[in-house]
Amino acid sequence: MQFFLEVLIGGLLAGVMYAMVAIGFVLIYKASGVFNFAQGSMVLFAALTFVSIVERGAPFWLALAATAGAMVLLAVAVERLLLRPLVNRPPLSLFLATLGLSFVLEGAAQALFGAQVHALELGIPDRPFTVGGVLLSSFDLFAAGIAAALVAVLALLYGKTRIGIAVRAVADDPVAALAVGIRLPRVWRAVWIAAGMVGLVAGLLWGARVGVQFSLSLTVLKALPVLIIGGFSSIPGALLGGLVVGAGEKLAEVYVGSRLGSGIENWFPYVLALLFLLARPQGLLGEPRTERV
């Protein structure tokens, strides 16, 4: 029982990390209908930029500000060069463009900052400790706290600020939002900036855990089943999906993987998501779609 709890909690905390990548994705999908395959590359790009600036001797806050600035520039460039020319194109075109973007970001980040593994030290202690006989890691708890704070900040932005309300209006009905004078390009920039910031936070936490390396961009492949289970357009759904996938994956690896052989955590979340979709095609908290001819 105690072992089960440890695996479960470890999985839930890993799931929080998946959810962080998924949240950036949801932000963009909700406001613009773009299936952003480059979210994982944005995580890698942010983490590599940050770690390279720190390695050149800059203090933490300066590096953070510079990286945030780079993510803002990226969002502006994406809106200008990618989203604007693709207005009213089919969603497949936008997906393919973000796939191209992910190649550009991965190649550029590695060409600029090198492909080796960078260690990232955030100054967060990673002490194991026990609660009721269950072994926990302080770093994972810290990450969970950050994720909770992130969701709270996003909820505040959405509910209280002018741009947040504009984003919600566009997500609800883009044509009506245009009619009342909301500027779509501005909203798109805002959500890409927000997704970039979420990517930066996710990149720092992931990077501190496993080192800043190419595999960070593969987090998008972990985030996909999370999104499917949670629903593409719901932030709480992304969090919930992350927890389900994280826990399910670790439990499967420990209890099923011992019989089938290791490595099932690569495909298990996808099969889980697939089974899930057969029962509920719009995900846990996603909105059902209406078909019109």
Added chain:
Amino acid sequence: MAFFPSLPGVQPRPAPRLRSRPTDLLAAAGFAVAAAAIAWIGNDYWFSAVLVPFLVLALAGLGLNLLTGFAGQLSLGTAAFMAVGAFAAYDFQLRIPGMPLLASFALGGLAAALLGLLFGLPSLRIKGFYLIVSTLAAQFFVEWVFTRFSWFSNDSASGVISAPPLVVLGHDFGTPRGRYLLTLGIVLGLAVLARNLVRSQTGRSWMAVRDMDTAAAVIGIPVFRAKLLAFAVSSFYCGVAGALWAFAYLGTVEPHGFDLDRSFQALFVVVMGGLGSVTGPFLGAAFVVLFPIFLDRAAGAWLGGAIDPGTLQNLEKVLFGGLVIWFVVREPEGLARLIFNVRDRWSRPLSPRGTGAVALPGFTEEKSP
């Protein structure tokens, strides 16, 4: 509500004509003459390093295009179906004595088609981007199976398989020229078949499903059958391409040779060549094969090795990604459209070029700061 509530589809295009134009026949004849001439004058490097991978990638791209470009179902699992084709062909060849080579290619394709049917089943219930989870599941699951269970690779180390001698009807196709001719024959045969298929009722029902499957269902097209058939036929093509990749191109292959990057490569072949076109994948494959070689040569010639291979690889990635974006933005119908534009200028004085985009009221006029 999502911003674009429609399905991921490609731009609606006019359906292909049922009859060929004289210029089409001329182009086909020109292609056949060129292929034969290449067989005559080509050298081993060109056969093994350029022409065979070009033909195999074109076939894989063609398979993906049938599914994505014609039937509108996005797939990120092309490499998985290639892997099944390769390993199944290998096992049929290995375990059934006296199995003809071409028959094991066909059986490899059929095995891939079966798997395609299985992972296509969710398309009946799931639509749009949710569907890529199914093809990605295929991608990761198949890679794991071939790595984990060594029976498929005859218990060789890390799942590597080696191709048997390429003998068809007592004739040995083992030389580079022979491999080129064998691949050329299979790929051209399947390409002609695909061209006829997309002009048939089947192809038209695929395009109706792609453009809007709810509408297709309303006018009485069996959407269910059309989607599953698209998955099966597409996977068959990818499976044969995988078998050729292992047997005729590399001669040996391991499961990780068919990873997600290979699926992306096939997708890029289709995007650059032209979605919803049979000629497109050939143009796209030529580009995808030749571009890295060109870049490598150019860097060597002009910069004299000042760039190390790792950086060059990253630059190649940036350029590829940039080109994909460029094609999607400027020429969503790919290289095939560029070629057809030239052809149309020859055969018709005026060619109306519809993009099929529907304007969102009020947006196209907006000039924002």
